[in-house]
Amino acid sequence: MKALSTVVLLTISNLFMTFAWYGHLEFKKISWLQGLGLVGVILVSWGLAFFEYVFQVPANRIGFEENGGPFNLFQLKVIQEFISLSVFTLCAVYVFKTDKLGWNHFVGFGLLIAAVYVIFKKW
Template structure:
């Protein structure tokens, strides 16, 4: 169960991180958003990235083998990178 929880939280964290990194490219297409300046884009991206950490940190904590889960640090990192490629 901890392994599945870890993977779900990592997927959620990657969705928010992808939005934070690349979502601002779509802002101009949103008529209600207008044309935000660089500072606005930075703060919006930071706000989205904050939610990424709300999922990433617990995922790594729950999934780490010293906390009773099956994943080593290396395995958590590989899982994270695979999920990043799939989400992107």
């Protein structure tokens, strides 16, 4: 249950992170955000990043093995990176609609899956 809670919280965290880091590139499509200058964009992004941490910190605390969770630090980081790239890809393709998936993306994801395997493998 702690593993699932960790993954779910990290996924929610990464949704907020993606919109904090890249969502402002779409502000031109939202009329009341179009006039924001750089400082305004930074403040909106910080507001979104706050919620990223609201979910990420508990995810890491719940999932960390020294707190009774199933993952070591390397495993937590690799899980977070895999989720981050997955969430980003889905947002780029289906929400922002700026890119299309190509063969190179699938090869890259295959290599990420291989990285997850190598990090989790007990040698």
